[in-house]
Amino acid sequence: MLKGMPISVLDLVPVLEGQTTKQAFERAKQLAVLADDLGYKRYWVAEHHNSRAIASSATSVVIGYLASATKNIRIGSGGVMLPNHAPLIVAEQFGTLDAMYPGRIDLGLGRAPGTDPFTARALRRHAGEDFEGDLLELYRYLSGAKETDHIKAYPGFGANIPLWLLGSSLFSADLAARRGLPYAFASHFAPDYLTRAIKIYKEQFQPSEHLEKPHMMACVNVIIADTDEEAHFLATTYYQFFLSIIRRDHQLLKPPVENMDEIWSSFEKDAVMQQRQYTFIGSQQTVKEGLEQFVSDTGVDEIMVTTSIYDEKARAKSFTLLKELF
Numbered sequence: 203m204l205k206g207m208p209i210s211v212l213d214l215v216p217v218l219e220g221q222t223t224k225q226a227f228e229r230a231k232q233l234a235v236l237a238d239d240l241g242y243k244r245y246w247v248a249e250h251h252n253s254r255a256i257a258s259s260a261t262s263v264v265i266g267y268l269a270s271a272t273k274n275i276r277i278g279s280g281g282v283m284l285p286n287h288a289p290l291i292v293a294e295q296f297g298t299l300d301a302m303y304p305g306r307i308d309l310g311l312g313r314a315p316g317t318d319p320f321t322a323r324a325l326r327r328h329a330g331e332d333f334e335g336d337l338l339e340l341y342r343y344l345s346g347a348k349e350t351d352h353i354k355a356y357p358g359f360g361a362n363i364p365l366w367l368l369g370s371s372l373f374s375a376d377l378a379a380r381r382g383l384p385y386a387f388a389s390h391f392a393p394d395y396l397t398r399a400i401k402i403y404k405e406q407f408q409p410s411e412h413l414e415k416p417h418m419m420a421c422v423n424v425i426i427a428d429t430d431e432e433a434h435f436l437a438t439t440y441y442q443f444f445l446s447i448i449r450r451d452h453q454l455l456k457p458p459v460e461n462m463d464e465i466w467s468s469f470e471k472d473a474v475m476q477q478r479q480y481t482f483i484g485s486q487q488t489v490k491e492g493l494e495q496f497v498s499d500t501g502v503d504e505i506m507v508t509t510s511i512y513d514e515k516a517r518a519k520s521f522t523l524l525k526e527l528f
Contacts, residue, residue, distance in 0.1 A: 203494045209528040210244035211237050211521070212280050212390075212421050212508040215258040216443070219454040226257045227267065229514065234268045236518055238275040240525040244308060245272070246280030246506065253452045255443075262295040269303040278308025280386065280421070280506070281368040284340065285313055285331040290355060293343035297358020310366040310386060311337065313374070334377060341365060365412070366419075375399040382410025386419040390508050391444075393479035396420065400500055419504035422496065423481035425511060426520040430484040436520075437483045438462055440510035444474045457512045486523045493527065 213233060217226040234245045245268060247258040258264050261279050269277040282292060292309075299307045313333040343355040344363055355361075367378040367385050370392035378385035385403050389396040400418060407416040423440065427433035438458040445466055446453040459465065466474070482492040493505070507524060511517035 203497055204490070204527050207497070207528055208243040208419075208504040209525060210246065210276075210419070210504065210506040211242055212246050212248065212506050213258070214248055214250065214256050214508065215264060216455040216510065217255055217257055218512060219456050221454070223257050227264070230257075230264070231268060231271045232514070233517065233521070234272050234275065234277070236521060238272040240522060242275055242521075242525060243504070244276045244278060244506065246278045246308065246310060248280050249283050249286070249312075251286075255446065255452050255454050262292075262299060265307070266299055266302065269299065269306060274306075276306050276308050277303070278366075279310045281310035281312040281366070283314060284311045284336050285333060289336050289340035290343055290353065293340055293355035293358040296363055297344065297355050297361045300361045300363050301357045305362075307363055308366060309363050310368045311340075312368040314370070334381075337365075337367075337377075337381070369399060371395055372399055372402055375402040376406065379403045379406035379416070380408055382408050382413050384413060384417040384419070386421065386506065388421055389480040390421045390423045391477055393477060396480065396500065400502070404501075417503050418501075419506055420480070420496075420500060420502045421506040421508060422493075423478075423483075424489060424493075424507045424509055424520070424524055425483045426486055426489050426523040427516065428485065430488055433484045433488075435460070436511050436513070436516055437481075439512045440481075441466075441474055443510045444477065445470055448473055455510065455512060486527065489524070490527050 213230055215226055215230045217223055237245050247261055247264050249259065249261040250256040251259050261282055265277050296307060296309050344358055344361050365383055367374045367383050369375055370388040372395060375385060379402060387396055387399050403418060404416050425433050425437050427436055435458050439456060441462055442456045448470060482489045509517060509520055511520055
């Protein structure tokens, strides 16, 4: 069931405890090169702000850095938070990337701020933004502009850059369906809405110049090791990362620990585990069975994977064992 299905990578470019930001970028580059060599389809980075633990805030800059180090894999955003930016600026940035790396750039778009309310205001974000209007404006700059339009994106005018809508709620499912766009859902941290989002997207999809039929990708957490026991040990890094999000203390990515009960409270443990519905941890066979069931239940067309593993060799091994399944 998994053989032949496109498999991709979402990288938050985390900064490890004891590591510099420069080393975090180098680590991301190493993983992108590995994913390229292994035959992964996409490598996306996400826009986040005001977090010392995540280095991908200047998303288009990071995309260019990774694209320059790879050859075939598509590099993109998962995503750019469009209300944080003027559509013309996004069109110019990604038009530039497409000119440098033609046919390899994806533009995934979200409407969340990617940060806290205070930083959102510093980004000049407005609560009543017209996301759909911004989306249509961006599309016009990239590939739908008329020669008579007074404002065009250079580079970017006429570029063939795939637009994806990203979501963790039902709003984007409806919009992606109405506009006939490919849709990527963040089930790695918003599992409760996945089933309803799929239903809305597939039932309400309207064919467009972008797509003739719905195309959906879901992002999940995956950690693979030689044994289930080892994988669950490595996963304590992921638990600590998610715990840091809950506590809002922006801790750097920490090494695995033997006992999480010494770190989290019972309430915090429940909060983290509640988000684990689409998290697959274990040996290659264990993860294979879980992912096959996931694909059967959801009917998604692509899978994107994010992996919070501290040790570089263990992370590379996890992605290598995962690609073998596909």
